[in-house]
Amino acid sequence: MKLTVKLDTEGIRYIGIFESSTGAGVKDCLVDNEANKVIMVVKKGDMGLAIGRNGVNINKVKKLLNKEIEVVEHSPDLKEFIENLLRPASVKSVELLNKNDKLCAYVEVLTKHKGIAIGRDGERIKRVKLLVKRNQGIDNVIIK
Numbered sequence: 001m002k003l004t005v006k007l008d009t010e011g012i013r014y015i016g017i018f019e020s021s022t023g024a025g026v027k028d029c030l031v032d033n034e035a036n037k038v039i040m041v042v043k044k045g046d047m048g049l050a051i052g053r054n055g056v057n058i059n060k061v062k063k064l065l066n067k068e069i070e071v072v073e074h075s076p077d078l079k080e081f082i083e084n085l086l087r088p089a090s091v092k093s094v095e096l097l098n099k100n101d102k103l104c105a106y107v108e109v110l111t112k113h114k115g116i117a118i119g120r121d122g123e124r125i126k127r128v129k130l131l132v133k134r135n136q137g138i139d140n141v142i143i144k
Helices: 009-022 047-051 053-065 079-085 113-120 120-136
Strands: 026-032 035-040 068-073 091-099 100-110 140-143
Touching: 009 026, 009 035, 009 047, 026 120, 035 047, 035 120, 047 053, 047 068, 053 068, 053 140, 068 079, 079 091, 079 100, 079 120, 100 113, 113 120, 113 140, 120 140
Parallel strands: 035 068, 100 140
Antiparallel strands: 026 035, 091 100
């Protein structure tokens, strides 16, 4: 199943700036203006390029965009992609189930990491659900 990610002009502009500043390839970009943050999903293997030595690349982009930048490495493997999105929480397992024609990923994290996985006011899990939907076609992500 090939998914296409729809980007707005702001997202496209940020990707252009990010790619030309870091040399890393970007697969998706999520702009959160409320939190003044941009989440870049970089191609697998491009994490080092995105960050740069001592964070030089990412800091340059932060200054250019005047926003916080979060970088996540893409993976065609659902479990690995979810692990990357939830880091630093430790993922024990990812189970994919089909419920009422909707694909749900049940993610088990270490009990002590549940708070990290969900995030303050559920912010992290909302982002995870959105990025997994956009990049993997999974309808829901449930932390257990």
